[in-house]
Amino acid sequence: MLKKCYIVLLGFAFASLLQASSHKNIPISEEKWKVVNFWAEWCAPCRKEIPELNQLAKNYSEKKLQVLGVNFDNLPSSETLDIATKMGVKFQMITTVQAEQLNLSYPIVLPTTYILSPDNKVIKKLIGEQTEQSLLEEFKRLNISL
């Protein structure tokens, strides 16, 4: 009986997590490297980064990389997803709570982008506007092959 309850609770928690957090309903990978980008609608360089991060996500999602976005303003999930859609964000959104669970310190400046290992260790913190090229070069510098 207790086991059944646990299974139901776990299932509910997992479904809630996806509903609340994901732009594309994909769970956070435990096998891939991650690029986690803190962004806000009002941040001009964040808006400029979006097509680059979309491209990175598109080109490497089948490989060993997952691109995740965190809305800095910590808006309700539905509002974040509306803004993300309006801004053309095509990579997955996670909540600030999930970002905290990944041990990411809340940034002072935007955009801030973290590179995380598959086991969610922070490998690099990048401040300022990134491009697909600059991020790929960063992985190269870190001797990480995707």
Place this chain on the structure above:
Amino acid sequence: MKNISYLVISVLFCINASASTGKVTELHSPAKENSSLSRLFTSAQGDVYLSWVESEEGKAQLFYSQLSDASWTKEKIIGSGDDWMLHWADFPSVLIDEQRVMAHYSQKSQAGKYSFDVKTVFSHDKGNNFSKAYTLNLEGVKGENGMVSLLPLEGGRSFATWLDSRTTAKEGGTGGMSLRGATFNSTGDIIKQWELDNRTCDCCSTDTAMTKQGPVVVYRDRSDTDIRDISIVRQVNGEWTAPVTIHNDGWQIKGCPMNGPAIDAKDNYVAVSWLTIKNDVPSINLKLSKNGGKTFGDLIEVVNGDINGRVDIEIIESGAVVVSWFASNPENTKLMLAKYSFSGKFIDKLVVAESKSLRRSGLPSITSHENQIYMSWTDIDTNKVKVAKITWDSAPSDIL
């Protein structure tokens, strides 16, 4: 959630176990639920005011109230809209000078786009009736205009400074914002306006204060190589000086620092505080001037390390300088105050409030009356603006 609120309240009354001589007392707040974006200010007559925004179902309302003894007068509404742009670092302000009330808010100017106009409204009967809304930025140019700071001038005039997108828009949205200033007559018409700097940081608030010589403006500058240090421009004999960097921090960032400077002035005594980051370590700096901001003394590092910045500053009646900021680490966020003599000597430091959710509470505001500090912020757990009074047992030692 309740536990966190209790924690904040208990912190308000019990935290001063350290050597601080400051006492924090929470005041009743006139703001209701769903309130945020508060500002405190003291009029030339010495009256303390609070302005704030209440939002419900997409509609925002801007209110203000006056502190009378330990309570607040019935709030007055300045305006409302369902198309306002509200952001934790860029939000409405109110200025009151006897019967005159001037306020600003940002209104979305293009559906579906991130562009907005700065609107100003005026009242001559202490907020009972307001004028039509005037547009502060160049009308017809769609872009991000905002980060407004207001200042009362003599003769019923007012001064406003703001970040303007007219050049950004011309450059196809890739250029920098410009800093502009304007004076208004008592009916709200622009008398004169200036471009004060043609390239500034896009996403940091401005601040302004009145010296004996005239208004001064501080803002985060932006060089061609994206050095974003703090600059000052001063009006002397009716003319604006060229921008001068207050301190060569050399903070280079191709992004949004989200941290504007704060300034206060009394006669020719000027105090400026700001956040900068060097080698990934943030610090809050303070510089003091005794000649109206023409030159400044040595750099004073108020704090470094686990901080978010979002500073405010006040010179209190005794001449002491009080700086506020957020201190934050993964476990907790604290709303802090530090007090310095005008010669730059540290006097006191204390925690005003503390909770994990404070990190998301926007931009705290401080003002002073005599030697007391008033502070407002948004309590995320109750979704309400809070106000506290901070007093010190001992009389400050440093007189202007």
